[in-house]
Amino acid sequence: MSTTRVEHTRRSMAKRDPVLFGTLVAIWIIFAIFIFLPIIKLLSTTFVVDGSISFTNLIKIMGKSYNIRALYNSLILATAVAVTGTVLGYIFALAVTRTSLPPFFKGLLAAVTILPLISPPFTSSISLTLALGPNGMLLRALGITDFSIYGFIGTWISETLTYFPVAFMVITAVLNTMSANLDDAALSLGSSRWRMFRTITIPLSLPGIGNSILLLFGASLADFATPLILGGHTFPVLPTEAYLMITGMFDLKGGASLSFLLLIPALLVFILQRVLIGKKSYVSVTGKNGAKSAFGKLPHLLTAIISAVCAITVVFILYLYAIILWGSLVKVWGVNNTVTLQHFKYVFAHGKKAITDTLLIAVLSTVIGSILGVVIGYIAQRKNFFGKRFFEFGSMLNYALPGTVVGIAYIIAFNQKPILLTGTLAILVAAYVFRYYATGIRSVIASLAQIDPALEEASLSLGANSLRTFTHVTIPLIIPAVLAGMRYLFIHSMTAISATIFLVSVRWTLLTTRILESMTELQFSQASAFSIVLIIIVFVVDAIMLALMKWSTRKFTQQESISYEKIGA
């Protein structure tokens, strides 16, 4: 219920609703430790010098042209990726929603855009290196010798390929909610197809485009792995600089100050997105999307261009994935093309710990994250209490911050007593949980918003207590939303690296860090084999969860599939 009861503001919450009170206290403590403490430590490391507030650290950092260039590069890269990713995503969205291309082709487009979403974020960097890097396959095929993938161009292409599916999903959702009748109306009024496209389709898709630009800008700004692999020394960006400063020079203050520079634009983008788009940064993907797309109503020339761009992109992406597979099977990339399984043997022999560690961490993060997500989402949607706004903001903070910032904040906060967690499993799990449970929270909120509170009241009035009501009525009805949140948590706990790269240790290591190591040691085949294993694990588990989600939607809500899928990095 949206309004507070008058008398309840007067009565103490501890007495009125002891369960809620206890839960809130527990969650506030958890937030204090894993969300507020790290960020406060980060800020104090940056701004407190000898016990007083000072800007010297920041000034020192800003004084180095190298760092200014990193800031500049980060912003330029993020802008470029936001623009190209959105354009490419828009083209894909138009192809799926506004053309009469064959359903098979549309299905292929949708399937191919899923690949980057479930792959580790640096997959395309690896395959681009294999294709266009030293000994690059495509380079040799084309006979080009004087080309370097390292630098702005490579990073830009790679991030565009990684993030355009986000744009595709956001914009498709907007185009789908837009009534096709509007197009019909415009055409029947004698408008030309070009005019219709200019005056109806584009203006009405602006919200989707705006959201997409913000999301991609933020994703690129925070991306760490791609510039690490492809940026090289010629193209430093803030996350990689901060990483090198901490792991290379052990300069925590410098790293903290750099992450502060990164934090400002990231928070701005997050706030802007919230203000502009409101709370709808998720889309509800209904199974009906494909069915609605009517006839080709775009100008013929545009349809041709769109089809061509989509076809080329799809072929290129498939080529990139094929190249990784090929890379994992040859003896020495670019030198000895004998097919061998030795790299996979290596992965399962020497990478076994990484595989089991990664799986354990991902499973733990998924389970803990979704439980927290359900509880927080439920409280946020159904309860009223003092400080609710701040509660919601706090729960999302780590998600809004770039992973690098969170990683650095975590090592600063947890490398000394009383909370000494560096090197433990707990710190890795916490990093993933509080960064990636946000989707779960949002889908739970969205799902609860659609469930009539009368169902819960009915249960109570039939004598069930609130716990039984929660487990027997509420939970079954939001299971699809919970599973959607679990999918997102699992995928990212398996593949994300920007925060956890700071937190891995000899005791706990991750597949993603093994891949990065292999890449920096130029062991391309090994990196490819690791990637293939990782992608297959993620793909299989994700497929199972997707199937569960569809099944549970039908089973528990007795409805056709409705699911909430978080889109975005």
Add this chain to the structure above:
Amino acid sequence: MKKLALDLNDVTKTFQKDDGYITAVDKVSLQVEEGEMVTFLGPSGCGKTTTLRMVAGFELPTSGSITIRGSDMTNTPVNKRKIGFVFQNYALFPHMSVYNNVAYGLKARGEKDKDIRDKVRDALVMVGLVDTENRYPSQLSGGEQQRVALARVIVMEPNLLLMDEPLSNLDAKLRIHMRTEIRRLQKKLGITCLYVTHDQSEALSMADRIVVMNKGKVEQVGTAFEIYSNPQSLFVADFIGQANIIHLKVTSLAEDVIGVQTHNGGVFSARCIIPDHIDSSVESYEVGKDAALVIRPESLTVIPYKGGEETFNAVVSSSVFVGSHVEYELTLPNNEMIKAFIPYTNNMQIFKEEEQVSFMIDPVNALFLPRKKNKP
């Protein structure tokens, strides 16, 4: 002394709205006997649902007390009150079969499987649903869902059965059928029932007593007959059935009889309702001022124009023959409009539009009510 099934004492509920407070329920007091069926009737937003939700325990009163079967339940949680609530949209659990919906409360109570099975079956038979146990709510028609909702609460043998516009989602024919069924079931089980509706024929036909509410307050409580024949306020008079309100100048005042002047100089006297509590929203009667005469359209007699002292004058502004009776709209000399329904007889005279007529009022069927104060 017999215990009351329900005793509401000055129950008040104030909600916080964006800019201030709204008193949804204002000092409602009501005593309900065991086995009684009480309907709550009133326009939308008058506080019926809120009252019912406070009895259920979904909302806690801002002040006042609620006693169920002799125990104070003002702050008791819903699940401890032993009430059954039937929701407007049924609120069946979509993920449970009909059987599990009906068994839900029994399971929560921890009854034995065998008992549950028997009780569920009995309840389903009682509401006229057989062979639906394994179906899901989405596979049932609106009427069937309604029955499941009923079975789900009666199986619990609650102290109170609370229903909030339970029939409003059904089509007209089914609605009328379900009225009798619910009433039959309620009587058979001897269960005390509060029933909220904004449909007056529903309220009048189902209830032992009716509570008429307006703007959070109880306007009147009584049997259908009492409320119809003796409305205690203009609001009730106007809200229940159709009522004409004619403003006439007071010429004499006795204890509970008022005299007014007819259009032709005679005196017409009838009972008046004296507001039993100091009600600041109405004016007191005074000689020389207007009083509101309430008269049902079917209690008027329309005759050819004649100047007799006992008569009132009017012009027919519309005249419609609807079979069982003739419906007139009459314009009074002071431009007030009233309706008159004259039952059909074989030799009746039907007046035409624009025709001058007189009408007579039988004092037995007329009633004076205090005039509402004009809003300053």
